[in-house]
Amino acid sequence: MAHIVISGGSRGIGKACALLFNSKGYDVTVLSRKDPEYDLGRIRHIKCDVSSMQSCKDAMSLIDEPIDILLSNAGISLSGLITDFDEEEYRRVMDTNFGGLYNLTRLIVPQMVSRKKGSIIAISSMWGQTGASCEALYSASKGAIDSYIKALAKELGPSGIRVNAISPGVVMTDMMSCYSEEDIACLKDETPLQRLGNADDIAKACLFVASDDASFVTGQIIGVNGGMLI
Numbered sequence: 001m002a003h004i005v006i007s008g009g010s011r012g013i014g015k016a017c018a019l020l021f022n023s024k025g026y027d028v029t030v031l032s033r034k035d036p037e038y039d040l041g042r043i044r045h046i047k048c049d050v051s052s053m054q055s056c057k058d059a060m061s062l063i064d065e066p067i068d069i070l071l072s073n074a075g076i077s078l079s080g081l082i083t084d085f086d087e088e089e090y091r092r093v094m095d096t097n098f099g100g101l102y103n104l105t106r107l108i109v110p111q112m113v114s115r116k117k118g119s120i121i122a123i124s125s126m127w128g129q130t131g132a133s134c135e136a137l138y139s140a141s142k143g144a145i146d147s148y149i150k151a152l153a154k155e156l157g158p159s160g161i162r163v164n165a166i167s168p169g170v171v172m173t174d175m176m177s178c179y180s181e182e183d184i185a186c187l188k189d190e191t192p193l194q195r196l197g198n199a200d201d202i203a204k205a206c207l208f209v210a211s212d213d214a215s216f217v218t219g220q221i222i223g224v225n226g227g228m229l230i
């Protein structure tokens with residue numbers, strides 16, 4: 001069965017993806033800085049800080065089997081006025097959200113090219129497309145992902161490699177814990193489907209994009225947002 005590497009698979013969306021792909025018979029390897037908070041079963045975990053190229057190289061050196069699918073999901077958010085943040089925070093957000101995707105693709109693409117097959121999926125955000133007030137750095141890091149995905153899809157298509165992004169709306173994970181109940185209620189109200197997303201909504205979209213059912217889909221930023229951004 002196909003082998004998928006999922007970054008940020010310790011919790012939230014990455015955890016839901018790891019469990020769903022595992023339940024469908026995929027070989028799953030998850031990367032994260034901390035140990036996952038769930039029973040791994042057949043899922044393999046490797047400690048990795050995706051913002052560090054060296055840490056990604058060390059993790060890749062522990063993986064023997066070819067990688068068919070890369071799901072670059074690890075990410076951090078940063079909320080506040082742009083004047084609240086310094087260069088260190090700018091680096092942390094960019095190096096994790098965009099740098100993590102760059103580091104992993106830089107290391108994994110050569111083997112996909114030589115095998116003439118592969119699927120790369122990045123978890124972006126609707127804010128990368130439209131921009132969020134008080135999330136300028138986060139929005140920029142996701143906008144970079146969207147451009148990179150489109151460019152890589154053109155570059156790698158002739159090698160039989162598909163490259164796409166899933167762009168979630170608001171999804172109830174630890175990342176949303178900084179928002180008050182009132183904020184959450186407002187976000188729900190602004191969503192045409194009148195509910196917020198859950199991690200499984202995103203995992204199911206990833207499963208489709210990874211599968212042969214999506215064999216003609218590449219270079220796309222696929223919104224999974226309840227209609228919040230149309």
Ligand code: NDP
Nearest residue numbers: 008010011012013032033034049050074075125171173175
């Ligand atoms: P969580 O905070 O629940 O999980 C984040 C995951 O990323 C954890 O597994 C964490 O593992 C991992 N991670 C963070 N930094 C690093 C790092 N440097 N190296 C390796 N792993 C790292 O967030 P979500 O599940 O909500 O978010 C997953 C993705 O979805 C992110 O890219 C996020 O931007 C995106 N997204 C989320 C939305 C939401 O509303 N929740 C909306 C739109 C997009 P550990 O800490 O163990 O390293």
